[in-house]
Amino acid sequence: MQLAFAIVQPLADLRWDDVRVLLALFRRGSLKRGADELRVNISTVSRRLDALEAAVGIQLFDRTPEGTRPTAAAEQLLPYAESMEQAAVGFSRGLEGFEVEPEGDVRITAPPGVVDHFLAAALPELTAAYPKLRITIVSTIAYADLTRREADLALRLVRPASGDFVATRVASNGWAVVAAPKLARALGPLRDPDDALWMTWGDELAQLPDRQWVTHNVDRSRVVLTTSSMTAQIEAARAGLGVMLAPTPYGALRGLAPVRLGPKLRRSVAALEPGSLWLVGHRALRDVPRVAVVWRWLKSRFESL
Numbered sequence: 001m002q003l004a005f006a007i008v009q010p011l012a013d014l015r016w017d018d019v020r021v022l023l024a025l026f027r028r029g030s031l032k033r034g035a036d037e038l039r040v041n042i043s044t045v046s047r048r049l050d051a052l053e054a055a056v057g058i059q060l061f062d063r064t065p066e067g068t069r070p071t072a073a074a075e076q077l078l079p080y081a082e083s084m085e086q087a088a089v090g091f092s093r094g095l096e097g098f099e100v101e102p103e104g105d106v107r108i109t110a111p112p113g114v115v116d117h118f119l120a121a122a123l124p125e126l127t128a129a130y131p132k133l134r135i136t137i138v139s140t141i142a143y144a145d146l147t148r149r150e151a152d153l154a155l156r157l158v159r160p161a162s163g164d165f166v167a168t169r170v171a172s173n174g175w176a177v178v179a180a181p182k183l184a185r186a187l188g189p190l191r192d193p194d195d196a197l198w199m200t201w202g203d204e205l206a207q208l209p210d211r212q213w214v215t216h217n218v219d220r221s222r223v224v225l226t227t228s229s230m231t232a233q234i235e236a237a238r239a240g241l242g243v244m245l246a247p248t249p250y251g252a253l254r255g256l257a258p259v260r261l262g263p264k265l266r267r268s269v270a271a272l273e274p275g276s277l278w279l280v281g282h283r284a285l286r287d288v289p290r291v292a293v294v295w296r297w298l299k300s301r302f303e304s305l
Helices: 016-028 031-038 042-056 072-096 112-129 181-187 209-217 230-238 248-252 263-270 289-303
Strands: 061-064 067-070 104-110 133-139 153-156 165-173 175-179 198-201 223-227 243-247 275-282
Touching: 016 031, 016 042, 016 067, 016 072, 031 042, 031 067, 067 072, 104 112, 104 289, 112 133, 112 230, 112 248, 112 289, 133 289, 153 289, 165 248, 165 289, 175 181, 175 248, 175 263, 181 243, 198 209, 198 230, 209 243, 209 263, 223 230, 230 243, 243 248, 275 289
Parallel strands: 104 133, 104 153, 198 223, 198 243
Antiparallel strands: 061 067, 153 275, 165 275, 175 243
8 A cells, every 4th residue: 555645845855864763763663772873862863753754744653652663654665764774875985985094983893702801902002003093892792783884893703694794704712611810720620510610691692602511511500690791700700709611812811710621521611613703894895994904903903812
């Protein structure tokens, strides 16, 4: 069924910022989450939605206590709004092709553990070499959408299976049981995993290989901490709370040491598939100078761990 729109102002007067509101509310389902995505306040989102609805002459969203619900009109307009989004992204990339030296903003997304312990503290090396760069780090387990420019480069645990991306593996690490040095000395060689207290991921990350290993090999009563934060696990381990299973580079962090394992336990940990870290970027941005230098720096940084 085609809907008729009573256009009350020329379509040429439509603002891209207002159309972005339609996309954000359709994807996020509330004024607050839409405002968070657009990095503006709720009143700005509400005002832009009013402007867009006035422009097309029809209600696009029902505002309810549970959030914003798209009307049939919003669903019909969605493909055109997405086409505008792709055109805006393409225009931005076209402008970036004129960049002649590395300067400006580069957004990097990476898992929090990688950001906190291997990336953030190394940034002075990058900015000293390229002082006109401005770095934004999106520290999240969830994957930012590179196609929609939520980030320029990503460090991911899994290679993307689709999309026009360039990806290279920058790390492939085995696993180690780590703890505070004093506790590591007291435990080793650890022959029975139930002879230690453990920290691991919470149920929301139960699919991760280190959490699965703990689930299958450690009695639940010996798991003293579960969390969605790698940094929380590390700080608890540094404080002597217990041990954790982590990629081998974490064992070299200050305040941590590998726990010596008995032969059977060592073979069990060694049988885990190595963890990978992938550097991913959109193909269209690969040769933009500021993105290219950050790509090379990230590749060198993580391949040396």
